[in-house]
Amino acid sequence: MISKRIVLHFPHRLVDEPIVYKLVKDYDLKFNILKAYVTPQEEGLMVLELTGEDRNFNQGITYLESCGVRIQPLSQDVIRNEVKCTDCGVCVPICPTGALAVDHITRKVHFYDNKCIACELCVKICPTRAMEVHF
Amino acid sequence: MKTIKEINEKIKQGKAVVVTAEEIIDLVDKKGLKKAAQEVDVVTTGTFGPMCSSGAYFNIGHAKPRIKLGGGTCKLNDVPAYCGFAAVDIYLGATAIPDDDPRNKVFPGEFKYGGAHVIQELAEGKDMRLEATAYGTDCYPRKKLETLINLKDLNEAVLYNIRNCYQNYNVAVNLSDKIIYTYMGELKPKLGNANYCSAGQLSPLLKDPYYKTIGIGTKIFLGGGIGYVAWQGTQHNPSVKRKDNGIPQAPAGTLAVIGDLKQMKPAWLLGTSMLGYGATLVVGIGVPIPILNEEIVKYTAAKDEEIYAQVVDYSQAYPQMIAGSLGEVNYAQLKSGKIRVQDKEVPTGNLSSYSKAHEIAEELKSWIKKGDFVLTEAVAPLPGAESGYTFKSLKERPISI
Numbered sequence: 001m002i003s004k005r006i007v008l009h010f011p012h013r014l015v016d017e018p019i020v021y022k023l024v025k026d027y028d029l030k031f032n033i034l035k036a037y038v039t040p041q042e043e044g045l046m047v048l049e050l051t052g053e054d055r056n057f058n059q060g061i062t063y064l065e066s067c068g069v070r071i072q073p074l075s076q077d078v079i080r081n082e083v084k085c086t087d088c089g090v091c092v093p094i095c096p097t098g099a100l101a102v103d104h105i106t107r108k109v110h111f112y113d114n115k116c117i118a119c120e121l122c123v124k125i126c127p128t129r130a131m132e133v134h135f
Numbered sequence: 136m137k138t139i140k141e142i143n144e145k146i147k148q149g150k151a152v153v154v155t156a157e158e159i160i161d162l163v164d165k166k167g168l169k170k171a172a173q174e175v176d177v178v179t180t181g182t183f184g185p186m187c188s189s190g191a192y193f194n195i196g197h198a199k200p201r202i203k204l205g206g207g208t209c210k211l212n213d214v215p216a217y218c219g220f221a222a223v224d225i226y227l228g229a230t231a232i233p234d235d236d237p238r239n240k241v242f243p244g245e246f247k248y249g250g251a252h253v254i255q256e257l258a259e260g261k262d263m264r265l266e267a268t269a270y271g272t273d274c275y276p277r278k279k280l281e282t283l284i285n286l287k288d289l290n291e292a293v294l295y296n297i298r299n300c301y302q303n304y305n306v307a308v309n310l311s312d313k314i315i316y317t318y319m320g321e322l323k324p325k326l327g328n329a330n331y332c333s334a335g336q337l338s339p340l341l342k343d344p345y346y347k348t349i350g351i352g353t354k355i356f357l358g359g360g361i362g363y364v365a366w367q368g369t370q371h372n373p374s375v376k377r378k379d380n381g382i383p384q385a386p387a388g389t390l391a392v393i394g395d396l397k398q399m400k401p402a403w404l405l406g407t408s409m410l411g412y413g414a415t416l417v418v419g420i421g422v423p424i425p426i427l428n429e430e431i432v433k434y435t436a437a438k439d440e441e442i443y444a445q446v447v448d449y450s451q452a453y454p455q456m457i458a459g460s461l462g463e464v465n466y467a468q469l470k471s472g473k474i475r476v477q478d479k480e481v482p483t484g485n486l487s488s489y490s491k492a493h494e495i496a497e498e499l500k501s502w503i504k505k506g507d508f509v510l511t512e513a514v515a516p517l518p519g520a521e522s523g524y525t526f527k528s529l530k531e532r533p534i535s536i
Contacts, residue, residue, distance in 0.1 A: 086183065086405065086417065086488040086491055087488050087489075087490045087491065088184075088485055088486055088487060088488040088491075089484050089485040089488070089489075090320045090330060090484045090485065090486050091484070092472070092482070092483075092484045093323075093327070093328035093329075093330075093482035093483060093484040094321060094323070094328065094484070102472065104470075104471075104472075106490060107470075107488075107489040107490040107493070108490045124243075124245060124410045125320060125321045125410050127185060127405075127407035127408060127409060127415075127417065127486070128405055128407050128417075129247075129408065
C-alpha cells in the first residue's frame with residue numbers, strides 16, 4: 001500500500017474532465033480531497049491524499065501524467081522559511097493536524113510536512129510570515 | 136558577598152564564572168544556595184518577543200538647501216515617522232503603518248509592513264526611501280525632500296523603546312463563540328487555545344523580581360548589540376500581587392531601553408505582523424544579573440514551576456476592562472503544551488521564542504566570559520514593590536466649553 005499527499009495541477013483543457021473518478025474506477029484508488037479550486041485563469045488545483053496498492057498507485061499516477069496533469073508532492077509546496085522562523089510556537093495550537101509541534105527539549109518548533117494538509121491556517125498568523133505556500 | 140567591582144575584575148581577567156538563568160537552576164539544586172552564590176559571578180537572562188512600544192530616533196543630516204521637518208511630514212518607505220522636533224530629527228514607532236494600508240477594513244488585516252519592518256531593514260543595511268514635506272522658512276527654505284537614506288550615513292540612529300521586557304504576562308484565551316484576532320495572536324472560540332508570551336525562567340525581570348540589581352543605567356544585550364536600561368518602562372506596575380518567592384503573578388515591572396542601532400543585528404530586531412492587530416517589533420534583550428549574595432542567587436534560580444501567570448479572557452474581560460482571572464497556571468504547565476481552564480484541556484502557544492531567549496542568554500554569557508562585556512552599577516533603582524508606584528487606568532472626563 002502507498003499513501004501520499006500530492007498536488008495536482010490541471011491545465012485549462014482538463015478542467016471539465018472527470019479525472020479523479022477514473023482514479024477510483026480504473027485504478028481502485030482511495031482519495032481524500034484536502035483542497036481544490038479553479039484559478040481565474042481556469043487552471044485547476046487539487047491537493048489529494050491518494051491511497052492504494054503500489055501497482056495501482058503507480059499506474060494511476062502514470063495515467064494522470066498522460067492526461068497532462070502536473071504532479072508534485074505536497075511537501076514541496078508548503079515550506080517553512082528557516083531563516084524567518086523564530087521558533088516561537090504561536091502556530092502550534094492553530095495547526096489542526098499536529099504538523100507543527102514543539103520539541104520539549106530544545107523548545108524549537110518542528111514542521112512535519114508529511115502531516116501537513118495545506119489548510120494554510122499557519123500562513124497569516126505567523127508573525128514573521130515564515131510559512132510559505134508555493135502552489 | 137561580592138561587589139560588582141570585584142566581579143568586573145574577574146571578568147577582565149577572564150576568570151568570571153558565568154551561567155545562564157537555566158543553568159543556575161540545576162546548579163543551585165545540586166550545590167545549594169551558599170555554594171552557588173560563592174561560585175557563580177553572573178547569571179545571564181534572555182527574552183525574544185513582540186514588544187510594541189519600541190521605536191528609533193534618527194538625525195538624518197542637513198540637506199542643501201536646508202529643510203525643517205519639524206511641523207511637517209516624513210515617511211520612511213511610506214511609513215510615517217514623527218517629526219515634531221528640530222529640523223532633521225525624527226522618531227519612528229514600531230507599530231506605525233503606511234497611510235494607504237487597508238488596516239482592518241478587510242478583516243482580519245494583514246499589516247504586512249510597518250515601522251518595525253523599517254527598523255529591521257535599516258539594521259540590515261538596506262537603502263530606505265525618505266519622503267518629507269515642510270512649510271518652509273527663511274532659514275529652512277525647502278518644502279520637499281525625496282531621497283534614499285542608509286543607516287551608515289545617519290548621524291544618530293538610536294533604538295529607544297519606551298516599554299520592553301515585561302515582568303510576566305497574561306495567558307490569553309477566548310470564551311466567545313467566534314474567532315478573535317489579538318496582539319496575543321489568533322484565539323480560537325470556546326477556549327480553543329491559550330497563548331502566552333514570556334521566556335519564563337529565562338526572562339530578565341522574573342529572575343530579579345524586586346529589581347535588586349537591574350536599575351537605571353544597567354548595561355544589557357539589546358538587539359544583538361549593547362544597550363542600557365534608560366528608565367522604568369511605561370505601565371511599570373511593581374505593586375501587583377506576588378507569590379512567596381517574590382515573583383509577580385501578573386504583568387508587573389517593565390523597562391525602557393536604549394542603544395545605538397548601528398551596532399545591533401537584524402536577527403534580533405524583527406519586523407512582525409499580528410493578523411488583525413498590527414505591526415510590531417520582536418526585540419531580543421538579555422540582562423546580566425551579578426550574583427552579589429545568596430538572596431540574589433535564590434531569585435535567579437526560580438524555575439518555570441514556580442512562576443505563575445493569570446489566564447485572561449480576551450473576548451470580553453480584556454477589551455471591556457473587566458478585572459479578573461480565569462485561573463492561574465505556571466510556566467511549566469504552559470510549556471507542557473496544554474493547560475486546564477474551566478475544566479477543559481486547552482492547547483498552548485508561545486508568542487515569545489524560548490529557544491531564541493536561550494540563544495541570547497548564551498551569547499551574553501560568551502561576551503562576559505571573553506571579557507568583552509563588563510557589568511554596570513545601576514545609577515538609580517527602578518520603583519519597587521513598596522514604592523506605591525502603580526499603573527492607573529484612564530479616568531475619562533467630559534470636555535465642556
